[in-house]
Amino acid sequence: MSIEYTAIKLVKRPVLNITPDLFEVVKMTTSEIDDGQILIKQTHMSLDPAMKGWMTPDRESYIPPVELGDVMRSGGVGEVVESKNERFPVGSRVAGLMGWTEYVVSDGTGMNQLPPEVPSEAVLCVLATPGLTAYIGLINIGKAKAGETILISGAAGSVGSMVGQIAKAEGLTVIGTAGTDEKCRWLTEELGFDAAINYKSETLADELKVAAPKGLDLYFENTGGAVQNHVFDLMNAHGRIMVCGMIADYNAEIPAAGPNWIPIIKKRLMIQGFTIPDHYDKAPEVMQAMGKYLMEGKIKYRAHVLEGLESAIDGINLLFDGGNTGKLMVKL
């Protein structure tokens, strides 16, 4: 059976912004699969800030860049439509790296079987990268404890919203920052954050102080920018800072300076950067923990769903201008 489908290749490197001319939309045709292989029809494709890094060669990066001429890299959820691999029978649902494509052939490496009762949007919002990132950062690296106070920047984002909800479930006081008042209301009214602050406020420093009368024990950094400038002032002794994202600076020609390091000594702070490929081995246990939160109703999520593969080309920029209102994904 030969199926014609659409895929999107990366053909140019971004200079500063992600522009449509970086991509080429191509028509492809599936060929016969080999023994051990499966043909996956992707149904939901994840769009993530890290993709900007994947488009750019950088010897310092944690993962090799996408080669020019290759299909753009991404995670997704799909259905097995042909199988010569008994681990993945036809009809099973899988999650893993699939790329910007309607169909993909895989030997099953890195593909995870999904339970039928979890909606595909929940997989990308909770069980996949956002949940894994949030859990590893908060629990494994931050060693968050009940009674502590955490500040989360980019709190309405796909990772931030998971961090805050796990932290609430674990008994912390949770403060988030976001870029619109609507997002802030969502954090407090829907997700149960103790406080949410619009980082564009001119009184940001004061509002942070009011929200954290006992200071901060933890800071989960997703954005850089305005919030970071105030964090060292608010941290308590022996505070932990988990550095997960710097989206405010990814598109900057000259990234903004960071804060002076004197408070790192005075307060004996620990700052730890992390990326998820280092922690893929913990995915099964984290998925189990996140699945439990989900089933107990402790985790809500909001998907921002674009329609059709080609919507990714412009849509990915929603992540960098703050226009997305939930975990960004494309429904195919």
Place this chain on the structure above:
Amino acid sequence: MSIEYTAIKLVKRPVLNITPDLFEVVKMTTSEIDDGQILIKQTHMSLDPAMKGWMTPDRESYIPPVELGDVMRSGGVGEVVESKNERFPVGSRVAGLMGWTEYVVSDGTGMNQLPPEVPSEAVLCVLATPGLTAYIGLINIGKAKAGETILISGAAGSVGSMVGQIAKAEGLTVIGTAGTDEKCRWLTEELGFDAAINYKSETLADELKVAAPKGLDLYFENTGGAVQNHVFDLMNAHGRIMVCGMIADYNAEIPAAGPNWIPIIKKRLMIQGFTIPDHYDKAPEVMQAMGKYLMEGKIKYRAHVLEGLESAIDGINLLFDGGNTGKLMVKL
């Protein structure tokens, strides 16, 4: 027996620099000691960068400031000249917090007995705060391993020179920065550093790259300033940065900005600030380890000795203008 002696009190807070008007030289007289007490005649008094912080009230600091009107705080070595405490017979040598004074009465709390074979200068240079700071930072926090490469700023300083020599003894490649060519020669020719670079060099970035062809696994931060600006570029993945001192900024009205945090994520760096009062419980084991290095001839030290108590008033500024050529102390 009543002895007249000199002490120096802190009577004003520093605004920016440490100036003579902050201090008052007073004549005092010893009184009868109580049961359990000892009278110590201080022979060697330590001058350390942290003293600037002790002069300034700061709710964020790790130790309360010296009260105005109190004798200035400092560590030192002395001899017990009167004793009503059987743990410390007359004639024994002790180290501990003594203050800017020729004589001090103590109940023995925080005082450590010293073996007779270790010279007083070696106590302040190796066994006391510098050795403890270096060992805790390098071994306990940095988890330094043989074969790794470390960069040390302020490497000719009291702490930096200990860090480098312990690192050499543990099998690391050791690079130091210092502020004069003479100090750099001392690091390579006397202390066995693999490379030493004058941080005032206009080609600092290039010289660091040449000295660390395999990149840096560890950075021991004593200074802030020029060296810090290049460190994120040189760090390897999973590098560790121990933040011990920021002497370049302690006298700055507006402390310099730090580097942007994007490399913290990309390289998954760990940055940990620390101060020694958190680690006093480890002093006995560290003193033992440092004493062993010293006896094996693996640790050399250089004391910069001022003469007479009052020399501390101007002399402390040698620490902030880089004029000291070894661990700064006052011989009484």
